[in-house]
Amino acid sequence: MGMRSFVMWFMSAKTRAAAEAESRQWIATCPNCGTQTSIWDLGGLRYKASGSPSIGFRCPKCHERGMHKVAWRASA
Numbered sequence: 700m701g702m703r704s705f706v707m708w709f710m711s712a713k714t715r716a717a718a719e720a721e722s723r724q725w726i727a728t729c730p731n732c733g734t735q736t737s738i739w740d741l742g743g744l745r746y747k748a749s750g751s752p753s754i755g756f757r758c759p760k761c762h763e764r765g766m767h768k769v770a771w772r773a774s775a
């Protein structure tokens with residue numbers, strides 16, 4: 700059981716749906732190729748959060764490891 704599953708285990712179904720929807724709107728942009736991946740697709744969870752953090756991981760497209768800038772995309 701991953702960290703996300705552990706956290707979501709404590710949530711109601713309604714909160715879970717909201718957390719998923721919100722996590723899908725946090726987009727990490729690759730500094731090398733510009734590919735945009737949602738936090739949810741990365742297996743992460745970002746709920747009731749703010750700010751613009753950067754997270755380091757290997758891009759699924761160009762396979763370069765780098766700091767991805769995370770930004771809120773409310774239109775998704």
Ligand SMILES: [Zn+2]
Pocket residue numbers: 729730731732733734758759760761762763
């Ligand atoms: Zn990339």
